[in-house]
Amino acid sequence: MHYKRNSIDNAMQLKLYQRMLKPRLIEERMLLLLRQGKISKWFSGIGQEAISIGVTSALTEEEYILPMHRNLGVFTARDIPLHRLFSQWQGKAGGFTKGRDRSFHFGTQEYKIVGMISHLGPQMGVANGIALADMIQGIKKVTAVFTGEGGTSEGDFHEALNLASVWDLPVLFCIENNGYALSTATNEQYKCKDLVDRAVGYGMESHILDGNNVLEVFTKVDEICKSVRKNPRPILLEFKTFRMRGHEEASGTKYVPKELLDTWEKKDPLLNYENFLLDEEIISTAEIESLKNDIYAEIDFNLKKAFEEMPIESDALKELNDLYAQFNYKEAAPNSEKAKIRLVDAVSEGLRQSMEKHKELVVMGQDIADYGGVFKVTEGFLEQFGRDRIRNTPICESILVSMAMGLSIKGVKSVVEMQFADFVSTGFNPIVNYLAKIHYRWGQNADVVIRMPCGAGVGAGPFHSQTNEAWFTKTPGLKVVYPAFPYDAKGLLVTAINDPNPVMFFEHKALYRSIYQEVPTSYYTLPLGQAALLRQGENITIVTYGMGVHWALETLDANPDIHADLIDLRTLQPLDTEAIYRSVRKTGKLIILQEDSLFGGVASDISALVMENCFQYLDAPVKRVASIETPIPFAKNLENIYLPKVRFATELLTLLKY
Incomplete structure (x- = not known):
């Protein structure tokens, strides 16, 4: 392996080594604990540390990273206390999810890390949403999101890249191409020579990097980050690497040819870099041993602390109380002036007045800008609020919901319009698996309202007439609103937007222009949960x-x-x-x-x-x-x-x- 020092000083080269060594030693200990039955599962990143460390070291501490299972180095390079990681892996209270989720399925605002969910794809959209919030707020930052080559086959990957390119979002899409999606080899996953070939179709800049060469990763990503902060745009990065152990330990590597394992073992990113530092006399064997001993001591101390922590205790009431973010409803009383308006007008009025109140509230959906939406709910909004806040989108319901989640992580409210409630099926996964579960999992709220024009009676057939509220009332963590009158529609929509939790807001199309009512002209609220x-x-x-x-x-x-x-x-x-x-x-x-x-x-x-x-x-x-x-x-x-x-x-x- 050929290393180029470029302008990286000795101190930084040593830091990269130390940062790679720590997750390797932790992993070796975890594999031992797994065999002893002291942890339940492990996804090994041995052989891929250079990517996590190189990318994380190129970002500032205030820039978000969205890692995957095999990115332990992201967490350790951000200096998360080891006892908290160890508690997380044991399902104890000292972790990040109160025992409700495992391994790396968590996020932490303190360390600007957003962990993945097992469905993989939504992570891309969340990164887009974080980057969009930065862009709207005029903040010059980069967001980095990881996926494996297996995840690039998901539709969310393509939706995310396309929209990031169209909107020039400052996102680094980092593909760790490690040869196998569980046991499925790359030749069974895609036909193109390299995954970055896809970037051409999205009009996106791309690079292939040696994922086992930490200096190459750090140098190139650092250069890209500096450029993207000045000139926001998405970048597709493909890191060539290999997974030296099973997808998770139970699955093993019997499906991998031995000669392939032998070839990649010689490319070990840690040992090769260590030998380079020794040859360059940047580090000595004595210093390496001392460093290892320090890390072992840190691991032992924090493992002891985590093992001594008592098993988590809870009860049904505590669990239910953590399902939603706290919402202190505040009544906004209506004025005495009223106007006789239709239900569609009431929805539009409630949305407009909410945008006037919440200066960063973003509305996203198909045809909602110049056209004003297919039902004209957002007609005139573009002129009043501008394109930053009224965002016309491609047909990409799934990634829109994930982006709304990303906006919420940055404290930005959003409303997503499904052109028809029927179309929510293509955005179903991030609604029920991301928005609904995230506060219960690690305390992050999803401040999102999804508007759902629904219902039959207008001869629209099987794909434009469903009233599919039961898909969502079944899912803990969502709130579901379904008004029948203009007065209720306006007041409840305003409250739904104020509520920091995800709300599915159903609007019957046949009632849009058939039902009139005297409705207060001012901003007002109605409480959720009152019939x-x-x-x-x-x-x-x-x-x-x-x-x-x-x-x-x-x-x-x-x-x-x-x-x-x-x-x-x-x-x-x-x-x-x-x-x-x-x-x-x-x-x-x-x-x-x-x-x-x-x-x-x-x-x-x-x-x-x-x-x-x-x-x-x-x-x-x-x-x-x-x-x-x-x-x-x-x-x-x-x-x-x-x-x-x-x-x-x-x-x-x-x-x-x-």
């Missing part, structure tokens, strides 16, 4: 939300002899169970109406909750009414068969007679 009692009666309780509210109102208006409590849930998570129980205890009968298909919907959970908590008050079985178990058809007469509007009136009358 509205729209009608009062003794005969029966009707629980519904969204379009179901208007179907129920029509049915009651057509049957004035029915005296019902009509509850509009307004928010589905948190759910106002007490309002439901209070009404059922009074009426003794409950019918639940939802537009979604029946099985697995919100109505099923409400029914179960009432059966468990109000059974003694019931005079009849709880009845659920919903759409039939098919996709949503296009033709009007078929859509009418699908939807439960007509069936609801029949079922309501039948239940009243029970």
Whole structure:
């Protein structure tokens, strides 16, 4: 291996060696502890230390790094106390996730590190979001994100590179090409000669580096970082290296030809660099032994500290309390001036006034800028707030959600518009696996609202008509809002944006321009988790939300002899169970109406909750009414068969007679 000192002084060369040596010695100890059953799993980065150390050493301490499993050197080079790392790997309280996640699945704002999730791809978008926040705030920084060559096959990788290039985001996309994605060799993963060949298609600068040569890595990345800080742009870096051990220790390396292992063993980044330093008389064997002894002592001291820490203790209440970031709701009372507006106008007004209040709030989505969005919610926003905050995007729902997560890590609120709620399926992974889980995992909030134009009744067919709230009410960590009236839509959207937690905000398309209401012109809030009692009666309780509210109102208006409590849930998570129980205890009968298909919907959970908590008050079985178990058809007469509007009136009358 050929080393070029360039202008790197002896002190820095020694620092690079020390930084490589520490993770190697830690790893060797961890492998021993793994065999002894004292840790549960290990992803070895032996043979790849030069990449982590070279890249981390080229960044400033205030620049974010988003590492992977095999980047222990990132954590140690940022001087994270070893006892905290060791506690993390043992699932103890001294770690970073309170025992809720393992190994390197954590982040820390203190050390500007954001650990990966097992789904890999979203990490790229999070890096984009961090870089976007820096750019909007006028901060000249670089963000570095790691992936393996296996992760480059994911769609998120391509979405992230494309958008980073279009927006000139200062991100270093670092590919550790170590030969295998678990056991899948590179010739089964991609056809191009080098992964950096893909950069041409994105109009992006790229470089191939010897990932086992720490001086080459540090020198080139340092040069690139200085350039990117002056001239923000994304860079694709491919580090050629090799994984000397299994994907994780249990999987082994039997699938790797022995001659390949032998070849790469000779390229060991630590031993080769050590020999270079000895030859250059920058270090002596005595100094190496002394350095190793110091590191061993540090490891032993911190292992003892971590092992002596008691197993973590908790209870269900503590766990539930950590699901969401704390939100102290503050009421903003409306003014007395009102205007009769549509639901779509109320959403637009709430979003506009929120952007005026939160000066860094960013809105992202397809066609939302010059065009004003397909439903014209953001019409005129571009002229008022500018392109930094009203960001037109390519079709890339997945990476948009991840970018919103990155913005939140930098303290920037965002609203992501799904052009149609149906399209959220392509962004499903980062919503349910990143936004929903991140606060519970390591205390980082996801300050994101995702707007979801939804619903049938407009003849839009199977891909533009779903009301898919149940996909998200099932997922702990998300809040779900579904207003039926303009007044509620505006106040609840404002609160959702104020809330530092991820909120799925459903807006029924068929209600956008059909429902008018007198709405205060000023900025105001409404609390999440409070249902509205729209009608009062003794005969029966009707629980519904969204379009179901208007179907129920029509049915009651057509049957004035029915005296019902009509509850509009307004928010589905948190759910106002007490309002439901209070009404059922009074009426003794409950019918639940939802537009979604029946099985697995919100109505099923409400029914179960009432059966468990109000059974003694019931005079009849709880009845659920919903759409039939098919996709949503296009033709009007078929859509009418699908939807439960007509069936609801029949079922309501039948239940009243029970």
